[in-house]
Amino acid sequence: GFPGPTLFVNPGDKVKLTLQNDLEYPTQADISWTGYEYKLATAFGACEPYSQPNMTSLHLHGMLISPNKKGDSAMRMCGPQEAIEYEFTIPEAHPSGTFFYHPHGDGSHSLQTAGLMAGMVIVND
Secondary structure: OOOOOOEEEOOOOEEEEEEEOOOOOOOOOOOOOOHHHHHHHOOOOOOOOOOOOOOEOOEEEOOOOOOOOOOOOOOOOEOOOOEEEEEEEOOOOOOOEEEEEEOOOOOOHHHHHHOOOOEEEEEOO
């Protein structure tokens, strides 16, 4: 697969995005492991059980975007076959650079990011 598109923005730009979740139901993973599978999955104490693998969200990693209203709130979850809108303005004083957008849903983010449901944001000078 390929990661999501690279977004190019300038300080002061108003950005409108639609996050369309085309993942399918169900939203719950089978986490009823026992024996060896359970010991292996939890050996490092940080194994995410993928409790909601088809729920997703959007986070603009490292960017100075407000989480208020339709901004960069990683807690806004988008269920299977749903869409949510994001609207925010890149601050005039935002530093230029390369940033990263990725899902941030608890129980799905590492699985989805590893599946290339992520991309880059370039803030121009």
